[in-house]
Amino acid sequence: MCETDHGVDRRTLLRGAAAGAVVLGGAAVGLGGALVVGDPAHASGFYNPFTAYPISDGWQAHLDRGSLGGIDYVMSVGTRLPACGGGTIQNIPYNGTGGHTVTIYHPNGYRTQYMHLSAFSLSNGASVGAGGIVGLSGGAAGAPGSGSSTGPHVHWHMINPSGVRINPLTYLASLGGTLPKTSTESDGIPGPIMWKRAQNWLRMEHGYTGPIDGVPGPNTYAALQRAMRGYGYTGPIDGVPGTQTWAAVQRLASHWGYTGPIDGVMGPNSWRGFARFLNQDRYDRIA
Ligand SMILES: [Zn+2]
Structure with a gap:
């Protein structure tokens, strides 16, 4: 601006x-x-x-x-x-x-x-x-x-x-401080550490300005939707993730080992792929 x-x-x-x-x-x-x-x-x-x-x-x-x-x-x-x-x-x-x-x-x-x-x-x-x-x-x-x-x-x-x-x-x-890797990569269960890493990634690259608290709310989801513009998401940035948002997350996950359907329904394998992306070393440091 x-x-x-x-x-x-x-x-x-x-x-x-x-x-x-x-x-x-x-x-x-x-x-x-x-x-x-x-x-x-x-x-x-x-x-x-x-x-x-x-x-x-x-x-x-x-x-x-x-x-x-x-x-x-x-x-x-x-x-x-x-x-x-x-x-x-x-x-x-x-x-x-x-x-x-x-x-x-x-x-x-x-x-x-x-x-x-x-x-x-x-x-x-x-x-x-x-x-x-x-x-x-x-x-x-x-x-x-x-x-x-x-x-x-x-x-x-x-x-x-x-x-x-x-x-x-x-x-x-x-x-800054560092975040541990999330175990979601192995167990497929999303938890606070996974969401902290997601918030940190979204803060670094997609305009998220809220806390790194591992509790996703509308601001976290709005930033996620902005990020998912790069993965085919065309819906509103309203902080309310629906099938389209999650389908885009699955598309991201498909670059990180996810081989299941792109159906907007997140299961353990979808979360594993997403977590593999979030576990990159460059998201260890808190922004
Ligand atoms: Zn400027």
Whole structure:
């Protein structure tokens, strides 16, 4: 959504606005490291401050339209933007298509940039801890600081010590905790570990923003349906999986050893194939 409008639908915008309100209300509790300290997955001090918001455009969508990469989270203008990790602030007003951009220089040599801000919160050279507010989101078309953005959101990317733009979710995954392999691959019975791995996969690659709790709900299933677009699913993204959704999951499973019918009825062999896919090493790390 930075360079072009990718058609965020009204429901997504409303969800984003609602999520924004929740986070604004809870921000005072979440700040100061409460989200960070005590969570072993975030022992590095880095975390994703935007998990409550829907992703309108992920990393690949940016690359596909010629951007150097980023993640766009939909949120109402004025939402407080917490630092994903501690560091030193540099504000870059009117940074070309990125608009108002805040850079956080992390002590480990990595940098974080948030773009299309409506306001900066800290002055140049100020120190910030993980979770500290560095600015307010913007992105409304034509507003000062929006750059080329066509709708309210924050764009987030990181830059590694070599100066290469990197996917922050991949970076976080490289730091985060790990998930065990699911036994569903052998017993064919879906359980919480299988669903945790599924949620982690969906968070990494298909815009899932909910918790990795092993309890699939409408958000998990909606992300699963988005993922299944790549396997012939053409139904609605409504978070209510039906025969069409499960048939697509069976099609995925057929690339991972499932040889049964594509009938939308998940049995032990369907689950085994799905679990074999989820048990790939690259989904071990929590995103
Ligand atoms: Zn973007």
